[in-house]
Amino acid sequence: xxxxxxxxxxxxxxxxxxxxxxxxxxxxxxxxxxxxxxxxxxxxxxxxxxxxxxxxxxxxxxxxxxxxxxxxxxxxxxxxxxxxxxxxxxxxxxxxxxxxxxxxxxxxxxxxxxxxxxxxxxxxxxxxxxxxxxxxxxxxxxxxxxxxxxxxxxxxxxxxxxxxxxxxxxxxxxxxxxxxxxxxxxxxxxxxxxxxxxxxxxxxxxxxxxxxxxxxxxxxxxxxxxxxxxxxxxxxxxxxxxxxxxxxxxxxxxxxxxxxxxxxxxxxxxxxxxxxxxxxxxxxxxxxxxxxxxxxxxxxxxxxxxxxxxxxxxxxxxxxxxxxxxxxxxxxxxxxxxxxxxxxxxxxxxxxxxxxxxxxxxxxxxxxxxxxxxxxxxxxxxxxxxxxxxxxxxxxxxxxxxxxxxxxxxxxxxxxxxxx
Ligand code: BGC
Numbered sequence: 108x109x110x111x112x113x114x115x116x117x118x119x120x121x122x123x124x125x126x127x128x129x130x131x132x133x134x135x136x137x138x139x140x141x142x143x144x145x146x147x148x149x150x151x152x153x154x155x156x157x158x159x160x161x162x163x164x165x166x167x168x169x170x171x172x173x174x175x176x177x178x179x180x181x182x183x184x185x186x187x188x189x190x191x192x193x194x195x196x197x198x199x200x201x202x203x204x205x206x207x208x209x210x211x212x213x214x215x216x217x218x219x220x221x222x223x224x225x226x227x228x229x230x231x232x233x234x235x236x237x238x239x240x241x242x243x244x245x246x247x248x249x250x251x252x253x254x255x256x257x258x259x260x261x262x263x264x265x266x267x268x269x270x271x272x273x274x275x276x277x278x279x280x281x282x283x284x285x286x287x288x289x290x291x292x293x294x295x296x297x298x299x300x301x302x303x304x305x306x307x308x309x310x311x312x313x314x315x316x317x318x319x320x321x322x323x324x325x326x327x328x329x330x331x332x333x334x335x336x337x338x339x340x341x342x343x344x345x346x347x348x349x350x351x352x353x354x355x356x357x358x359x360x361x362x363x364x365x366x367x368x369x370x371x372x373x374x375x376x377x378x379x380x381x382x383x384x385x386x387x388x389x390x391x392x393x394x395x396x397x398x399x400x401x402x403x404x405x406x407x408x409x410x411x412x413x414x415x416x417x418x419x420x421x422x423x424x425x426x427x428x429x430x431x432x433x434x435x436x437x438x439x440x441x442x443x444x445x446x447x448x449x450x451x452x453x454x455x456x457x458x459x460x461x462x463x464x465x466x467x468x469x470x471x472x473x474x475x476x477x478x479x480x481x482x483x484x485x486x487x488x489x490x491x492x493x494x495x496x497x498x499x500x501x502x503x504x505x506x507x508x509x510x511x512x513x514x515x516x517x518x519x520x521x522x523x524x525x526x527x
Contacts (some may be wrong), residue, residue: 135165137425141413142171142188143199144181147359149381153446157249160432160441166425171195176358177300177486178204189213194416196426200246201487202237203495205414209240215415215423217244220431229452230434233480234410237488246412247433250448251471254376254409254483255308255402258362258383259395263290263371271397275312275341278400282348285371292348294370296356299503302342303485303495305374306502309341312401315479322484325494325527330520339505339512345374346506354507365394374399376409376486380447380463389461396463398470406474409486410451497522 139161145154158168173181182204188194194213208214221227221244230238230248238246257278264271267284285292295301311318313334321329329335350370353361362382364370373379383394390396398405413433415426432438439450444459449467457465474480482488484498501522505515 136428137422138167138169139196139422139425139429140169140171141197141199141429142173142181142185142195144173144175144178145199146172146174147176147357147378147382148385149359149383149445149447150378152385153381153442156438156442156445157433160435160438161429164428164432166428176296176298177304179300182492189416194418196418196422197247197413197415197429199249199411200414201409201411202482202489203487203491205237205246205412206240207492208414208416209245213417214240214245215417215426217247217415217427217430220244220427220434224431224434226434229454231451231453231475233408233475233482234412234451237410238412246414247430248410248412248451249433250439250443250446250451251408251410252376252378252448252486253467253471254304254407254485255311255399255405256377256379257372257374257397257399258365258379259372259397260365260368260370261391261393261395263288263365263368264395267371271395272400273397273403274400279344282345282371286348290368291350291364291370292372293345294361294364294373295349295353296358296361297349297354297503297507298356298358299499300485301358301361301375302503302506303499304376304483305345306338306342306498307407307483307485308374308399308402309345310338310484311405311407311481312341312399313338315405315481318405318407318481322489322498323481325490325523327520327524330523331516335519336512336516339515342502342506343512346508376483377447377449377463377467381445384445384447384461390463396466404470404474404477405479405481406470407481407483407488408471409483409488411448412451493526494523497526 161168173184185198234248238244238248263285266288267281272278272281282292310321317334320326359382361373362379365373366383366386388394436455439452439455440459443450449471457468484490501515501519504510
């Protein structure tokens with residue numbers, strides 16, 4: 108029997124098994140150990156959708172959370188697990204780090220499910236380039252997030268003139284007004300990945316071509332030129348609007364400041380929306396979502412994927428069931444409505460999404476058509492982890508005022524070339 112038919116037979120057997128026995132008892136289909144960094148309120152609520160879905164299919168969920176936004180800590184724990192010969196069944200991972208695992212030949216082959224379900228036709232190429240390696244599907248994409256968003260407290264915006272900023276100058280004047288109104292203008296957490304998330308948006312606000320040549324092509328001229336100087340100058344301006352206690356703060360606590368009106372806005376990927384929703388807030392009424400001023404029409408994206416590891420025959424049925432469940436269009440809608448992201452498939456309707464989600468889906472499709480969709484540097488979709496780490500270091504030292512804009516520009520190109 109060909110691989111394809113073996114796969115179909117396996118899936119059919121699972122489906123029949125479930126329908127004959129009705130609600131399958133827990134564990135009837137085996138178990139999955141799932142490593143992830145979804146530990147904030149909004150993230151946990153979204154994860155619950157996946158967990159419940161799998162448990163309803165008879166798969167036991169063994170949770171392996173590793174807290175730490177952006178996933179750096181999770182990747183460290185994962186390295187130790189894989190090196191010790193004991194990888195989890197499925198691991199949340201981003202972009203180039205998925206490719207790194209594939210190169211080590213420790214990942215599973217999901218083709219039997221992917222072929223049977225036609226993933227090739229419904230998952231955008233920008234995601235497939237990370238979900239597939241050497242013609243093999245190795246990861247199941249859950250979503251598409253984008254990083255060039257600003258989340259604004261609606262009352263704070265009203266008090267600051269009521270108009271969402273569309274340009275850099277307007278942004279600065281709204282931040283100034285929030286400052287004179289006595290709140291923290293910019294809710295932020297001083298962690299390298301959060302600084303880098305803002306840097307993504309700032310670089311993009313200086314032009315699509317600049318973002319591409321600096322952060323994707325790593326062109327030394329772009330990394331060390333006048334525009335990069337301007338990007339660091341803008342970062343310095345933004346640094347002037349964070350509070351004294353920003354250092355080390357987790358991103359969801361920065362979201363909480365905005366939710367509670369203690370801060371005016373947060374510049375963060377759309378996982379932040381999950382926190383606003385979890386707090387019972389409604390877009391347009393309690394908070395406003397805008398693209399980072401100057402980046403309208405363009406999108407920097409990242410996609411959470413569950414990369415599946417080679418874990419032996421016994422765990423394989425549950426692993427395949429998990430991969431299949433993730434790509435189910437109904438699940439894609441239900442999960443992403445809660446997570447703040449948008450579906451990883453192009454054929455999921457936007458009906459159940461709120462206004463920010465609908466905008467997210469529309470922006471993504473338009474940016475993709477118009478050639479202005481770029482992988483996020485901060486979230487692993489522009490450059491390999493070593494280069495990303497080198498950029499993080501310079502951006503974060505600069506944000507912490509350890510080096511000037513001139514020094515940051517001077518060291519960026521050499522820091523990048525040292526690790527390439
Ligand atoms: C992930 C999101 C996650 C965020 C904060 C990002 O890298 O893609 O799913 O919510 O980090 O933890």
